[in-house]
Amino acid sequence: MINSLPNKRVIREVFLALRQLLTAILAWLFAYPLTCLFKRDPNLTLVIGRQGPVFADNSKYFFIAATQFAKPNERIVFLTDHRSIQQAIVEAGGKAVMHPSWRSLYLVLRCTTLAADMSDWFDYGAYPLSSGARRVQVWHGAPLKRIELDLYRERLVIMPAWAGFLLQMQKKLLGRYPKYDVVVSTSQDFTDRAFSRCFNTKEFIACGYPRNDVLLGWPEPDKVTAALLDVNVDLSALATVRKAKSQGTRIGLYVPTFRRDLANPFAEDMDLARLSAFAVRHNCFFVLKLHPFMQGRYAVDRYPNLLEYAPLGDVYPLMPLCDFLITDYSSIFFDFLLLDKAIVFFAPDLAHYLAQDRKMYFDYDEMTPGAKCACYEELEQQLRLIVDHAGEDGFARRRAEVRAFTHDFVDNRAGWRLYHALASKKN
Known part of the structure; x- marks a missing residue:
């Protein structure tokens, strides 16, 4: 068996x-x-x-x-x-x-x-x-x-x-x-x-x-x-985010990448309880768009100010409402560049990913216009800087350079x- x-x-x-x-x-x-x-x-x-x-x-x-x-x-x-x-x-x-x-x-x-x-x-x-x-x-x-x-x-x-x-x-x-x-x-x-x-x-x-x-x-x-x-959009999540946004809450979108070997660093490196406490403390709301393989495994919605978006749902109508993006290796950040908002790269397993999962066409540090965080403490520190500076992260110029390379049209x-x-x- x-x-x-x-x-x-x-x-x-x-x-x-x-x-x-x-x-x-x-x-x-x-x-x-x-x-x-x-x-x-x-x-x-x-x-x-x-x-x-x-x-x-x-x-x-x-x-x-x-x-x-x-x-x-x-x-x-x-x-x-x-x-x-x-x-x-x-x-x-x-x-x-x-x-x-x-x-x-x-x-x-x-x-x-x-x-x-x-x-x-x-x-x-x-x-x-x-x-x-x-x-x-x-x-x-x-x-x-x-x-x-x-x-x-x-x-x-x-x-x-x-x-x-x-x-x-x-x-x-x-x-x-x-x-x-x-x-x-x-x-x-x-x-x-x-x-x-x-x-x-x-x-x-x-x-x-x-x-x-x-x-x-x-x-x-x-x-x-x-x-x-509207077809295949998580309309319930979208309505929740719109309500939070109307109340002056900052919205963050977290999109971790699926690993080819089914490894899940999300479970090891992301502390949902601490992220929730940070969100409540700083008037933030985090939407997690997880791979279907991870669907329902972490009871995300039981944490205040955290919401799991439907894994197979179309997340693009939600993205304009977001004030910043958290990801690791997902190409979604190339699209998010069109919104010219802060991007945080949370990649605690970068060395392992490059060695065991996928090689890349570009140098990771050069092509990712945002802070690189190797542990949860670094992630929270960077999120605090973004919140304290009204969404600015100090990478606007670098975002513009990468956007000019990756998009002929904005x-x-x-x-x-x-x-x-x-x-x-x-x-």
Whole structure:
């Protein structure tokens, strides 16, 4: 009997890989020939969401932008594997279809543009069925840590030649690490230094991330857009924060990074009782956005002035209300730079993380414009300085420098730019 979570996880991943491989083989044998028979609809764009009850990140916000800006004869359809998300999108006035289903696979076969922000979009035969369509990778975060092709190359180097060859054949069959038509980035500098190493694509478009539009105020939302923006948002937490904000309370958002080895330094290094006492003493309110793996394990809400945000919820509508961000290695801080507010980097396991989990594209100290805290005492000291100085942390100039490198645009028009860039390339 297997009791450890890592072993259960390995078995689950093996079964997933086998299922994906079998699906891909069947799709190439029986579905791919259909791409030669069916003409693609130039007015059909599909957006594939991530697995589970999730409607968030760039897939959500590109879908909303495309829905808002689409011409009357265009169809923008979101594909999801969760019934609650599909129903919520339809009730809000958008178009959504369950995936996989006969209907969704037919849409993949007919679409001219297919967009996704995760690496597993290829599943259920979507890669062979989308042959001839324009594949757009919007991705879900500017890379501080190594991702995608760089991680794949590292894996190939340490494998025996025969195993590496089999792995490459498997990935080609699945459509993992494909050559995209378009990959979206946040700046040309970021493209040159990081994105170009992560993805194989015909073109990079440095238009910014659609999800960041909501940080700076969505451009003139209509009724449908406003309703879609609320889907998968923790509205209860949002209301609580708005109330606290209206009373003059400073809001902090804490977003720790998930570790690949399932390690959880949050439990070892973060003292929730002390953080709560600090919040009460200094009229602060902390929102914790934890990984789903940590959901409900710490009874966060029993501590005064602490609140756990829904782990799978879309946190971006909350971020403009926050006065400062606490994180470690999450790329969310690149997005938070657009708000020009204090960021504290609480990274007690930095050396271990770099050695055991992920290498980085940039020097951590140079790319993180904020105080670095190696223990809880240092974190509380830095938070006290921010509170005492009305939100200022002394890093405004450095934030501006990093923001200029990572963002070519500081506005709420990324979704608009991406939609029109893709529309201009239609055949």
